[in-house]
Amino acid sequence: MEKIYLDYNASTPISPEVAEAMKPLLDQFYGNPSALHWAGLPVKELLLQARTQVAELIGCSPREVIFTSGGSEANNLALKGYYFKNRHKGNHIITSKIEHPAIMNPCKFLEQIGAKVTYVDVDRDGKVTLEAIKKEITEETILISIMHSNNETGTLQPIKEIGELAQQFGLAFHTDASQSVGKVPVNVNDLKVDMLTIAGHKLYAPKGIGALYIREGFHLEPLIHGAGHEFGLRAGTENTLLAVGLGKACEMAKQHVEDCGIKDLTDYFWIQLKEKIGNQVVLNGHPKDRLPNTLNVSFVGRVGQALLDAIPQLAASTGSACHAGSIELSPVLKEMGVSEEVGMGAIRFSLGRYTTKDEIDQVVESIKRIL
Structure with missing residues (x-):
């Protein structure tokens, strides 16, 4: 054998189409996308194209897509960023007992600095129930984070229903969709989510690139402070090479997801x-x-x-x-x-x-x- x-x-392996899309960034397009001259402007266009390709896969505006170094950073930005910016409203977060460590460990960190986190049970099939979440909501609750699909069993959670529950109580709702984007249809409006995590290397893009969808109007505290890159939410010159790879991977995923x-x-x-x-x-x-x-x-x-x-x-x-x-x-x-x-x-x-x-x-x- x-x-x-x-x-x-x-x-996942990097798909040939993704590798081909990235090649020009290795020699031809080397400028800083923030530079307003002949070397920077074409790179800025490629970055916008990549952001648009990601947005089109999940049904949002390009301005709602923040490039990150991967799913773990996107999860950390969602949880910590929302908590730091909104803890004046309350300090309670609800998640599940079967989340990826990229959710569990940020939650444990936040507990050390004053957050209260409730980890709800799942049933025999690995599903969270609406009742389990609803009974844990208090006046201090500000955020719910439930994974779209479990990385070990593949079980899909009732995200749309949880999103509707979150809207009913005026709560922010985040889902870690690292495993599901590119494998099943994902539309942020259909799912009723306010934040959604994407990991590039789960859908035939390189490792070291991901994205966080943040619904317009939701405010987060950046984890990395500096200049105004990524709409002020992630300082540092953009990794255009890998962003272009993720964009192409998302474009390809649209063709394969059905x-x-x-x-x-x-x-x-x-x-x-x-x-x-x-x-x-x-x-x-x-x-x-x-x-x-x-x-x-x-x-x-x-x-x-x-x-x-x-x-x-x-x-x-x-x-x-x-x-x-x-x-x-x-x-x-x-x-x-x-x-x-x-x-x-x-x-x-x-x-x-x-x-x-x-x-x-x-x-x-x-x-x-x-x-």
Whole structure:
């Protein structure tokens, strides 16, 4: 078996179209986009084009797109920036127990400086309920942040309904959509969100670039102070090279996001696993409301990492951690109520634009042979 990559949720390869779009920035266009001369003005135009491409993918104005160094920075800007600017209104934030560390750790930091954070439970499928959020809202609540889709299980959250709830109470609403942008349709107005995080390397753009959508009229305190770059919200000369890459990736995503090919392949993968392995394999996450490329399964009574170690040609991941012979269950699966016997055998397979049916067949046969 040759090398097979089924870890697209961890990172995607840079698409050829994205690489081609970035090439002119390596030699031809080198000016500072803030400079008002022949070297700077074309770069400024390329930056605006990239911002427009991002905006068109998520249905907002280019002025509402702030380029960042990635999803983690965008999440930090959303949470800390909103809290620092609006803590005179209240100090309470609501999030979930299965958020990415790029949400959990900023929340823990804010708790150290006076914020109160409520981490709501999820159900067996990894979903947050409206009731769980609504009952935690107080007069001090200023912000709700719930991920659009979970990076481990792919479970999609009821973002539109939570957004409507936030509007009803006059609260700001942020969603970390790092895993879902480019995989499912995302429109900020349909989802009723005020801030939304994008990570470039999850949708075939380079690492080190991301974006934060901020609805016009919402005010944040910058994390990086300096000159007035990014509408005054992120000082520092813009990384035009990577921004152009993200813009092209978003343009490409518009063409691929409605394509059912990856979902069909993921469904085929799950069917083959059930047919060849039977009751030894169980699904983690919602059976339907999940990312079309994500398949998180547990091989009952086995250790997921040991299985992956036995197939060194396969790139996939497991949320559980191994420490000196003991298994620490993935925090996400733990919060979902998955037992240790099932959870320790979890593997996340995430498919992508370049995955083939032949690769899936090879992986299924390899797993069957090992089991």
